Amino acid sequence: MSLIEIRIHGRGGQGNVVAANLLAMAAFEIGRHGQAFPNFGAERRGAPVMAFVRVADAPIKRRCQVLRPAYLIIQDDALLHVPGTTDGLLDGGGILINSPRTPEQLGLGGVPNVVTLGASQLAKEHLGRPVPNTALLAAFLSLTGLFPTEALTNVLGNKFKGAVLENNTRLIHEAAAAVPAGLWLKENAA
Amino acid sequence: MMQPLEGSQALARAVALCRPQVVAAYPITPQTHIVENISKLVADGVLNCEFVSVESEFSAASVVLGAAAAGSRAYTATASQGILLMNEVLYNIAGSRIPLVLTCANRAVSSPLSIWNDQQDSMAVRDAGWIQLYCADNQEAVDTTIQAFRIAEATELPVMVCVDGFTLTHTLEGIDIPEVAEVDAFLPPFEFGRKLDPRNPKSLGTLLSPDFYPEARHSHHMALEKAQAVIEQVDADFAAAIGRRSGGLLTVEGPEDARIGILTLGSVIGTFREAAEEGTDLPAAKLIKLRSFRPFPVEALKAAVAGLTDLIVVERALSPGAGGIVGAEVRAAMSELADAPRVHNVALGLGGRDIPMSSYAELLALAERDAPLRFAVFDADLNKLPEEDR
Numbered sequence: 001m002s003l004i005e006i007r008i009h010g011r012g013g014q015g016n017v018v019a020a021n022l023l024a025m026a027a028f029e030i031g032r033h034g035q036a037f038p039n040f041g042a043e044r045r046g047a048p049v050m051a052f053v054r055v056a057d058a059p060i061k062r063r064c065q066v067l068r069p070a071y072l073i074i075q076d077d078a079l080l081h082v083p084g085t086t087d088g089l090l091d092g093g094g095i096l097i098n099s100p101r102t103p104e105q106l107g108l109g110g111v112p113n114v115v116t117l118g119a120s121q122l123a124k125e126h127l128g129r130p131v132p133n134t135a136l137l138a139a140f141l142s143l144t145g146l147f148p149t150e151a152l153t154n155v156l157g158n159k160f161k162g163a164v165l166e167n168n169t170r171l172i173h174e175a176a177a178a179v180p181a182g183l184w185l186k187e188n189a190a
Numbered sequence: 191m192m193q194p195l196e197g198s199q200a201l202a203r204a205v206a207l208c209r210p211q212v213v214a215a216y217p218i219t220p221q222t223h224i225v226e227n228i229s230k231l232v233a234d235g236v237l238n239c240e241f242v243s244v245e246s247e248f249s250a251a252s253v254v255l256g257a258a259a260a261g262s263r264a265y266t267a268t269a270s271q272g273i274l275l276m277n278e279v280l281y282n283i284a285g286s287r288i289p290l291v292l293t294c295a296n297r298a299v300s301s302p303l304s305i306w307n308d309q310q311d312s313m314a315v316r317d318a319g320w321i322q323l324y325c326a327d328n329q330e331a332v333d334t335t336i337q338a339f340r341i342a343e344a345t346e347l348p349v350m351v352c353v354d355g356f357t358l359t360h361t362l363e364g365i366d367i368p369e370v371a372e373v374d375a376f377l378p379p380f381e382f383g384r385k386l387d388p389r390n391p392k393s394l395g396t397l398l399s400p401d402f403y404p405e406a407r408h409s410h411h412m413a414l415e416k417a418q419a420v421i422e423q424v425d426a427d428f429a430a431a432i433g434r435r436s437g438g439l440l441t442v443e444g445p446e447d448a449r450i451g452i453l454t455l456g457s458v459i460g461t462f463r464e465a466a467e468e469g470t471d472l473p474a475a476k477l478i479k480l481r482s483f484r485p486f487p488v489e490a491l492k493a494a495v496a497g498l499t500d501l502i503v504v505e506r507a508l509s510p511g512a513g514g515i516v517g518a519e520v521r522a523a524m525s526e527l528a529d530a531p532r533v534h535n536v537a538l539g540l541g542g543r544d545i546p547m548s549s550y551a552e553l554l555a556l557a558e559r560d561a562p563l564r565f566a567v568f569d570a571d572l573n574k575l576p577e578e579d580r
Contacts, residue, residue, distance in 0.1 A: 021362045025194040028364060034194060037361040040305070059364060061327075061460035063357050065544045 010075030013045040019133035020051035026151040126171035135175035142176040202227030211262035214242040214253035220355035221295035247272040251279035261385030267293035284319030289342035306542020309506035439487035444476035465550030498531040500557035513565030536568035
């Protein structure tokens with residue numbers, strides 16, 4: 001597998017760095033290499049923030065920002081109005097957006113490979129808090145087939161236990177089932 | 191075993207493996223996660239150590255000075271304004287020949303205020319008399335931290351381990367943390383021959399008259415010079431014990447017959463390595479990774495540039511009104527060579543400016559210039575400045 005680069009956009013407090021770290025850690029679960037790092041701006045709740053993830057078969061040496069992502073994960077649909085959010089997306093790349101609205105309702109009807117998921121609402125139901133990151137990761141893995149969902153649940157199992165882990169596991173399975181599995185598999189990509 | 195860890199978390203575990211008896215620190219971005227994690231290891235009972243939360247970096251440095259002088263293995267970490275506030279104490283630690291280890295989570299210096307990565311902070315204290323080692327990735331940061339205690343205690347000099355802030359400290363990647371037994375075998379307990387002991391009273395940091403001051407300075411300078419051999423030896427010993435090298439004083443990689451060299455300190459080399467692998471249409475180049483900036487390895491550097499026509503010195507700091515800091519020292523070393531390469535000198539990635547893959551090709555293009563580039567802030571966009579400031 002060649003290098004896959006992912007950019008996560010969100011707001012301070014939404015667990016962007018955690019999401020990036022979980023995804024990179026999941027890569028190691030299946031014997032691949034991952035790299036995750038944040039791009040902090042103003043360190044405060046609600047400010048737009050970015051985090052970067054790279055996944056490859058060999059150790060990743062480059063440390064520059066992800067300028068040409070294969071995938072974008074956007075944790076707040078309002079960030080679509082922030083200039084630069086979707087810049088550099090590779091041809092055929094996918095955009096996963098946390099939103100209760102459809103791509104058409106977001107004005108992205110003509111843009112290929114856009115999927116929305118009401119991840120905050122799902123998280124609120126299962127976790128009692130509108131933290132969308134784990135639901136989005138599960139949906140992302142389901143769409144791309146990048147790793148099995150177990151890679152993510154294993155990583156969460158190393159980090160959490162008890163009710164938090166159980167609730168997240170239920171959330172993950174529901175989120176994964178809420179998007180078309182394999183839609184962004186390489187052979188299916190536009 | 192390699193595992194995914196954030197750089198700071200791995201560094202905290204590496205420090206704990208070295209069994210420090212005293213850690214004193216004041217939090218500052220991007221060093222915070224390192225000392226937070228150490229403090230947690232102490233609170234969890236994993237590390238048996240006196241963790242002193244102080245009210246400033248001046249005190250953090252003073253506490254570790256006192257602790258090490260009394261014979262404890264001591265550690266601190268800081269960055270940016272924090273290391274500037276330590277500056278006076280840094281000179282006292284080194285001048286008193288107190289062995290201890292400090293991590294500098296490299297960050298830009300105010301003003302303008304920037305929390306992001308460059309290396310202005312450690313460069314600003316280069317003359318304090320410390321050993322300074324720069325790390326290319328988090329594995330090197332872990333391994334160099336462990337080596338640093340051995341080097342410090344063998345040379346009776348303090349060692350500053352320079353780790354790029356955010357770019358390394360906040361990056362999660364695959365890192366191997368050595369086993370406790372391996373580190374215990376590599377790093378025996380600290381026995382300080384000159385430790386302060388009430389049963390054997392002696393003074394530390396006394397006034398030195400002009401009759402002896404220059405000799406003390408000469409001795410300190412020579413201790414740094416002699417530390418070159420220790421740095422090489424400890425890296426070799428670490429390789430024998432744990433199976434990895436961090437690059438001694440400096441390393442050279444790339445094709446033997448390359449005529450262009452790029453010299454870097456710190457983590458930017460990773461991006462350049464991949465850019466060189468991908469840029470098959472680019473001219474061949476050697477990458478010179480300068481790990482030891484203090485002591486400055488003049489002889490190793492002279493050997494490293496043999497056969498080069500152009501050497502591009504890339505640094506993450508500058509001396510305003512003069513230009514490059516590393517560049518000036520490289521040029522001075524080159525003046526001892528009859529067939530020295532032309533030296534181009536740039537600062538890059540100041541205050542956290544991203545250093546994209548494309549910068550590698552832009553740097554190589556400097557070799558085509560008629561005259562060498564004395565110095566430039568290479569990625570500054572002059573269009574953002576008023577005419578009179580360009």
